[in-house]
Amino acid sequence: MAENLAQVLMFLTFIWIALLFSKKWRFITICFLCFCIFFFRTEWEEKRQASELTGEETKIQGYIDDGPSRDGDVVHMQLTLPSSEKVPVTMYLKEASEVADVPLLKPGLYCSIAGTLKQPSAARNFHAFDYATYLKRNKSYWLFEVQSMRDISCVSPTPSPLTLTKLIRFYGLQHIDKHFPNELKGIAAALIFGEREFLHPDTENAYQRLGLIHLLAVSGLHVGLVTGLIFFVFIRFGVTRETSETILLLFLPFYIIIAGGAPSVIRASSALGIYLLLRKWRVNICPFQLLLFLALFLLFVSPFYLFHVGFQLSFVVSGSLLLSFRILGKLPSILTTISVTIIAQVSALPILLFHFYEISGLSLLLNFFFIPIIAGIILPSIFVLYFISFLPSSVFLLLSTPFHILVLKIHECLHAIEKWGFFYYNPGKPGPVYIGILSIVLCSGMYYVDKYGYRKIIWGLACIIFLLLFPMVQPHLNQKGYVTFIDVGQGDSILIEFPYRKAVYLIDGGGALSFPKEEWAKRRKNYDPGERAVIPLLRAKGISTIDKLIVSHGDIDHFGGLYQVIEELHVKEVIYGKGDTFKESELDFLMKAHQQNIPIDWVEQGDYWEQEGMTFHVLWPVGNEEPGNHRSVVLWAEIGGTGWLFMGDLEKEGEGDIVQQYKGLRADFLKAGHHGSNTSSTKELLQRIKPKAAFISAGKCNQFGHPHEETLDRLEEEEVTIYRTDLQGAIEVTFLKNEILRIQKALENGDKKDCE
Structure with missing residues (x-):
């Protein structure tokens, strides 16, 4: 609810600034009528959000709408049912021979x-991406899992113009995948077809964290380049201007589909x-009003566009630039370029903070540095290289190598800059009221600069700085x-x-357990709970510094996700159990911590420390145990006046x-040992410590069957309240100095454990 409110507030702020620039009551009246129309339109759309499937079906039929795309042994595609309901399909390949059938x-x-x-599961961690809500807004209510290519049978009906257009996009992406070098294919697919499938996840993350992800989105620059080239070709071949414009009008709807429809x-x-x-x-019309009417039209067609970050950024940034036209027109060309970048960054600030919680100070x-390189060099070159790629491979290789090297160096540069953690502004996830106030202040500041120039900008800057420092x-x-x-799935993280x-x-x-796979089955990047759950x-929460990183022991499901943590955050100290021998994987992690200049404190039974009135005692290990579970760091702590x-x-x-x-x-409060295994949480321990609540961290439908029924039975016999991450998602205990206030679950209604 808070998320929806925040995004509605941002949109209403956009309308409000439009009213400031238009003092006509007729326009205000139109806006009020639009509000009423959209209210009823949205209510109607909400009531239509229902699936025709019951969940019992074992076979579905429909048209392939998007995909397929393969990542190792997993294939993703989207099926559109006759009722227009969309169903994401995931297929797991068992044999290498099936790979040839995917195309x-x-x-x-x-x-x-x-x-x-x-x-689809709701968000299993607080503030996490809610995949179920995302699918619902795209008219998808179920996920469909397929175990083999043999479970799919297809026929090819007579293709419609829409299907033919999608096929052009599909075969174009296949061509890039087959002929372009690895580092070049990701950016080529993104700039030509609006598809980031081939872009390595680490590279995409670098673009996003540094505020450059918009460079990979097909936008006005791409549309202008493509249509301008087509227009120029027709004019050169003697086609009249009027006919060329008519051809462009017919081409644009197809280009929307080819470029991904973002x-x-x-x-x-x-x-x-x-x-x-x-x-x-x-007919003459104000460009800003045209943009506004276009936004309203798209929202009327699909109200859930309002919650799409791409929609928000595209229209808000474009609108802000149009509203600043008078300011920009008075500046020299070099200052105009700088001002355009500043206006775009400032107008996008509330949206970026709301969705991504952080902004790079170097953005x-x-x-200013990369826009000319990507837009002026890489973008036109990629289009030229795409057509050259249909020539003999030797010619393409010769001409593409310089650009491949350039893109490789750009990405190496971005990866290096991304690691400069002290340049990030990370206030945490802002609330809807804060986002609304920040949006109003930013829009008001831009309005007054446009009206009065830069004379009164000092007060606006003071307000903005205060708002940015407050969180x-x-x-x-x-x-x-x-x-x-x-x-974090089958693992621990507290x-x-x-x-x-x-x-x-x-x-x-x-940390995710990995198993050996054949080369064809390896995915571009394995799941990392540190990157996907802990870091987000x-x-x-706005946390950029960890005072103590306590590693319980050297199993990968406990420290595997910490590589990302020590890379992206400032860790003051690592706490590790004392021992004489270590597994190779442990030594690799400890060496990584050492390379990050993080001191390691080796603890053993009898050690303790006190911080801010809270005491932590190390009960285990003794220091001579073998690596593994038996060397786990066991802590007794007094937190919130409770043991x-x-x-x-x-x-x-x-x-x-x-x-x-x-x-x-x-x-x-007991954090149950070994994910609720029957080898831990013995009756003797429970009767000694007499816990009121036990917290079990285990993965949903994990292969080990954790938590075991024997453990659950022992806890119930001792009348211990049980909290489980496999059923309830993340669990948060709120406390004061000497009082426990509440225990909150990410999945308040629990998650049905369907492990067939």
Whole structure:
């Protein structure tokens, strides 16, 4: 609800600034009528959000609408049912021989597919991306999983013009995948077809974090280049201007589909099409009003566009530049270029903060430097290289090599700059009221600069600086602390935030178990819970510094996700269990921490420390254990006036030793050992510490069957309240200095554990 409110506030702010620039009551009346129309239109669209599928179907039929795209042994595509409902399909390849059959699937085929319907899960961590809501807004309510190519049978009906256009896009992407070098194919597919499938996830992340992702979106520049080239060719061949413009009008709808149909290309192509029509009809209209009417029209057709980040950025940035036309027109050319970059960055600020929680302080400078390179050199060259790629491969290789090297160096540069962590502004996820106020202040500042020049800009800058600093200070004014059991799948990760943000501890970071695969089955990038779960939560909370990174032991499902943490955040200290021997994977992680200049504190039984009135005692290891579960760092802590026991993966033998050595040990809250395995959380331990609540961190439908029924039975016998990340997602305990306030679950209604 808060997310929807924030995005509605941003849109209403856009309307409000339009009213400032138009003092005509007629325009205000039109806006009011539009509000009423859109209210009822949206209500009607909401009521239509229902699936015709029951969930029991084992076979579905429909047209391939998008894809397929293969990443190792996984194939993704989208099926459109006869009812227009869209179903994302995921197919898992079992044999290398199936790879050759994947290209036989293409847009326009009518397919009957056997498999299993799955309900998309809601966000399993606080502030995480809600995939289920995203699908719903795109008229998708189910996921369909297929186990083999043999479960798919297709026929090829007579293709429509729409299907033929999609096939041009499909075969164009296949051509790039087959002929372009790896580093070049990602940017070529993005700039020509609006598809980032071939772009390495790390490279895409670098563009996004540095505020350059818009350079890979098909926008007005691309539309202008393509249509300008077509127009020039027709004129050179003697076609009249009027006929050339008519051809462009017919071409633009097809180009929208070929370029991926993103909001930015829809905006640019539609605006150009309307402009050409108005030229034919000799009608003059204010460009800003044209943009506004176009936005309203698209929202009327599809109200959920409002929540699309691409739609928001495309129209808000374009609108801001149009509103600043008078300012820009008075400046010298070099200052105009700088001002355009500044205006675009400032107008996008609330949207970027709301969706991504951080902004690079170098974004403005990088945009000023890279926009001319991408737009002036790479973009036109990529289009030329695409056509050259149909010539003999030796010719293409010779001509593409310089640009391949250039793109490679650009990406190496971006990866290096991305690691400069001290340049990031990370206030955490802002609330809807804050976003609304920031949007109003920014728009008002741009309005007054346009009206009065730069004389009164000092007050606007003061307000903006205050608003940007406020969320950085706010956590240090909050008397509440938090313990969050992050859902990292089959692994552990626990975040401890002290009251007033006096300190932040992170115990483990999850990690995905990897198994050997044949070359054809390897994916571009394996799932990393540190990157996908831990880092996004830390960013959403505005955390950029970890005071103590506590690694319970040397199993990959506990420290594997911490590589990303020590790379992207400032970690002051690593806490690690003392031992004589270490596994190779442990040594690799410890060496990485050493390379990051992070001191390592080796702890053993009897060590303790106190910070901000909270005490932490190390109960285990003794220091001579073999690597693995038995060397887990076991902590007893007093947090919020309550005893906590964090068991790592310690099992029965170690628990027995702790019970024998600590006769008076008590803990109201227990982090159950070894993900709820039957080898941990023994009856002796439970009866000794007498917990009121136990937290079990385990992956949904994990292959080990955690938590085991025996463990759950023992907890229930002792009347312990059980919290489980596999069913309830992340769990957050809020506390004051001497009081536990509440326990909140990311999935309040729980997640149905369907593990067939």
